[in-house]
Amino acid sequence: MSWTKKLLRVNLSSGTCTEEPLNMQWANDYLGQRGLATRYIVEETDPACDPLGPDNKLIMATGPLTGTMASTGGRYSVICKSPLTNAIACSNSGGFFGAELKFAGWDMVIFEGRAASPMYLSIENEKATLHAADDLWGKSVWEADGMLRTKHQDPQARIACVGRSAEQGCLYAAVVNDLHRAAGRSGVGTVMASKNLKAVVVRGTLGLGNIDNPEAFAATTKAGKAVLAENAVTGQGLPAYGTQVLMNVINEVGALPTRNMRETTFEGAANVSAEAMAEPRKSDGKPNLTTNGACYACTIACGRISTIDRTHFSVKDKPEYWINSGGLEYEAAWALGPDTGVDDIDALTYVNFLCNEDGMDPISLGSTIAAAMELFETGAITTAQTDGVELKFGSAEALCWAAEATAKGEGFGRDLGMGSKRLCEKYGHPEFSMTVKGQEFPAYDPRGIQGMGLAYSTSNRGACHLRGYTVASEVLGIPEKTDPLESDGKAGLVKAFQDATAAVDSAGLCVFTTFAWTMDDIAPQVDAACAGDWSTERMMEVGERIWNMEREYNAKAGLTGADDNLPARLLNEPANSGPATGRVSELAKMLPEYYEARGWTADGSVTAETHQRLGLPG
Amino acid sequence: MQKSLHIDPAKCTGCLQCESACSLENEGIFNPSKSRIKVFNFHDEGRFVPYTCTQCDEAWCMQACPVDAIVINAETGSKDVLEDICVGCKVCTIACPFGTINYNTSSGKVVKCDLCGGDPACADACPTQAITYVDANATGLDKMRAWAAKTDNATS
Numbered sequence: 001m002s003w004t005k006k007l008l009r010v011n012l013s014s015g016t017c018t019e020e021p022l023n024m025q026w027a028n029d030y031l032g033q034r035g036l037a038t039r040y041i042v043e044e045t046d047p048a049c050d051p052l053g054p055d056n057k058l059i060m061a062t063g064p065l066t067g068t069m070a071s072t073g074g075r076y077s078v079i080c081k082s083p084l085t086n087a088i089a090c091s092n093s094g095g096f097f098g099a100e101l102k103f104a105g106w107d108m109v110i111f112e113g114r115a116a117s118p119m120y121l122s123i124e125n126e127k128a129t130l131h132a133a134d135d136l137w138g139k140s141v142w143e144a145d146g147m148l149r150t151k152h153q154d155p156q157a158r159i160a161c162v163g164r165s166a167e168q169g170c171l172y173a174a175v176v177n178d179l180h181r182a183a184g185r186s187g188v189g190t191v192m193a194s195k196n197l198k199a200v201v202v203r204g205t206l207g208l209g210n211i212d213n214p215e216a217f218a219a220t221t222k223a224g225k226a227v228l229a230e231n232a233v234t235g236q237g238l239p240a241y242g243t244q245v246l247m248n249v250i251n252e253v254g255a256l257p258t259r260n261m262r263e264t265t266f267e268g269a270a271n272v273s274a275e276a277m278a279e280p281r282k283s284d285g286k287p288n289l290t291t292n293g294a295c296y297a298c299t300i301a302c303g304r305i306s307t308i309d310r311t312h313f314s315v316k317d318k319p320e321y322w323i324n325s326g327g328l329e330y331e332a333a334w335a336l337g338p339d340t341g342v343d344d345i346d347a348l349t350y351v352n353f354l355c356n357e358d359g360m361d362p363i364s365l366g367s368t369i370a371a372a373m374e375l376f377e378t379g380a381i382t383t384a385q386t387d388g389v390e391l392k393f394g395s396a397e398a399l400c401w402a403a404e405a406t407a408k409g410e411g412f413g414r415d416l417g418m419g420s421k422r423l424c425e426k427y428g429h430p431e432f433s434m435t436v437k438g439q440e441f442p443a444y445d446p447r448g449i450q451g452m453g454l455a456y457s458t459s460n461r462g463a464c465h466l467r468g469y470t471v472a473s474e475v476l477g478i479p480e481k482t483d484p485l486e487s488d489g490k491a492g493l494v495k496a497f498q499d500a501t502a503a504v505d506s507a508g509l510c511v512f513t514t515f516a517w518t519m520d521d522i523a524p525q526v527d528a529a530c531a532g533d534w535s536t537e538r539m540m541e542v543g544e545r546i547w548n549m550e551r552e553y554n555a556k557a558g559l560t561g562a563d564d565n566l567p568a569r570l571l572n573e574p575a576n577s578g579p580a581t582g583r584v585s586e587l588a589k590m591l592p593e594y595y596e597a598r599g600w601t602a603d604g605s606v607t608a609e610t611h612q613r614l615g616l617p618g
Numbered sequence: 619m620q621k622s623l624h625i626d627p628a629k630c631t632g633c634l635q636c637e638s639a640c641s642l643e644n645e646g647i648f649n650p651s652k653s654r655i656k657v658f659n660f661h662d663e664g665r666f667v668p669y670t671c672t673q674c675d676e677a678w679c680m681q682a683c684p685v686d687a688i689v690i691n692a693e694t695g696s697k698d699v700l701e702d703i704c705v706g707c708k709v710c711t712i713a714c715p716f717g718t719i720n721y722n723t724s725s726g727k728v729v730k731c732d733l734c735g736g737d738p739a740c741a742d743a744c745p746t747q748a749i750t751y752v753d754a755n756a757t758g759l760d761k762m763r764a765w766a767a768k769t770d771n772a773t774s
Contacts, residue, residue: 068648069638069743103649179661207641207649225745290664294633299745301631305664324664
């Protein structure tokens with residue numbers, strides 16, 4: 001089994017918490033987490049609804065392997081309609097919150113309606129209670145976390161919370177759990193705050209016992225851990241360097257988007273790399289990186305635990321930041337660093353702390369600040385808007401100021417909180433926005449890694465690396481090497497990565513396992529945990545079903561094939577440095593191939609035949 | 619040869635595989651809240667520290683028990699709770715200076731680490747060798763080796 005077969009429905013309008021059986025037919029078709037929760041969203045909401053209105057629902061969902069000893073089996077996702085993209089949002093987080101929810105006996109929590117005043121939910125095993133949160137409103141995630149711990153007198157509680165950015169309507173606000181793990185993308189935190197829901201405190205002591213075949217599960221999970229330990233990426237690279245191992249690698253292949261994606265290599269990359277994080281600094285002789293940390297059950301442990309140089313301008317008068325906390329991951333380091341032209345690792349770490357403290361997606365924040373810097377450079381924004389701050393590429397001071405203003409929703413921070421697309425439209429230069437479907441790009445330039453251009457343009461949640469990470473194949477050679485500058489064959493590659501990732505997410509596992517694991521390593525673990533036969537083929541079919549269901553949701557939300565696009569910069573302005581020099585994204589060639597591989601019409605609609613083959617709802 | 623659990627906090631990543639393994643071995647389910655080994659996350663300091671019973675020779679818990687429900691396992695050296703005899707008075711939980719014996723509300727008895735009878739699940743599950751099961755007479759071996767490595771042979 002491995003599902004608890006129970007869900008908690010919390011109606012914030014009426015203040016009720018009710019238990020329901022999980023729809024096991026849907027669990028068979030959509031597995032859990034991302035897939036299963038999206039199935040509920042499709043069933044229960046109108047895709048055309050206002051994402052910030054009471055008709056949108058928000059689901060915190062675990063997978064069948066969440067809470068088990070399968071390596072990385074601690075993931076949960078937050079699923080809702082996104083206010084940033086108006087498409088489906090599904091943001092995945094690690095830490096310990098998801099497993100705790102499972103130990104309390106719940107597969108998922110569905111939040112509906114909107115509370116009249118700020119509330120938080122506490123879950124103690126079967127007991128779920130809504131409490132007033134007026135005192136927590138206006139507090140950062142870190143402050144609220146401390147206040148809730150004091151109130152509940154339970155150091156072992158796990159807390160997911162939104163920060164001030166979400167309350168202020170920042171459209172890329174995150175849900176932060178365990179202080180520095182985040183369901184980061186697409187503004188799921190904004191939706192949570194729009195429901196007047198500040199936090200969820202969970203404590204589970206029931207545990208998880210209903211593994212379908214315990215002996216097979218012990219054997220397959222142990223074998224899986226051995227594969228991770230022996231792999232160079234998951235066994236050595238990620239624990240030692242974290243995802244930041246990529247900074248110098250991606251710069252060298254000429255795919256490190258720089259200064260709002262105008263360039264594809266960054267001269268300061270080495271200064272903000274994993275290697276730089278390990279370098280002792282002058283002031284106290286300590287490196288930025290203190291140690292690596294793991295999420296629940298993870299035997300990889302890629303997480304960074306870092307400090308900021310106490311003498312750095314950003315924190316020298318702020319001892320509250322002289323602590324260890326979640327450090328720079330690659331995507332955050334890129335967005336806050338190369339994309340803004342800033343190569344000051346302490347400034348980046350400080351802004352990363354702010355993103356955790358007040359719940360902002362660092363990718364969208366960094367990319368939006370980068371767009372604002374380009375607007376400033378052209379004169380579309382002046383110091384009149386920025387309180388006199390010179391918002392220039394490369395300015396660490398400007399970066400820190402912009403992040404602080406956005407975290408609190410003050411002044412120009414409110415404009416930055418709209419995201420790059422709306423910001424650039426407001427100031428008359430929509431072409432400066434590096435977004436797909438309104439969501440900012442992550443850290444791979446589609447001119448230098450062709451598959452990623454197709455993956456970004458077709459991602460169901462807007463530009464994203466975690467929906468189809470073809471970088472694995474195109475740069476790292478996993479599972480096999482393909483040429484990053486070549487667009488031939490990328491349609492099939494993108495489809496395969498997208499489907500596999502949807503299944504991995506839905507199991508409750510971390511996609512980083514797939515640097516080492518193939519579906520042949522994952523399916524046996526799911527099969528041992530869950531009733532029924534879960535083969536590699538079935539997992540891939542479930543992934544494909546989920547992908548198409550998300551696509552149909554987006555179509556009903558008003559998105560079309562025309563939204564499978566990239567900014568003109570990436571299609572028309574050739575890369576001007578590094579190995580990709582002279583290249584543009586060959587999206588126009590790849591997209592029809594992709595639609596065909598998907599069994600969609602030439603304009604990107606799911607055909608009736610594909611709909612029927614996959615048994616999609618509606 | 620008796621063995622001891624040996625903990626090196628510097629190697630711990632805080633993944634809680636040990637807690638899951640302990641609860642699975644002893645409770646039959648994944649339930650870190652019932653684990654006999656706990657990992658503490660000192661967030662602000664960036665440190666993870668696993669902690670469990672050290673199996674004291676003159677065990678306070680054993681001495682304090684009014685019904686002799688805690689006995690020495692001759693083979694492993696662990697101090698084991700005899701569930702049939704334990705009356706759940708909790709005096710041992712007060713006597714233990716380290717907090718590593720605790721009352722279990724579902725069984726009405728106390729629980730503590732018993733080294734899984736000589737094959738501790740936590741050590742087996744730990745992915746980083748932060749928890750190992752080593753010769754009880756040489757738990758300092760790793761530290762000795764580390765210091766030995768610093769010896770300058772040239773000056774001897």
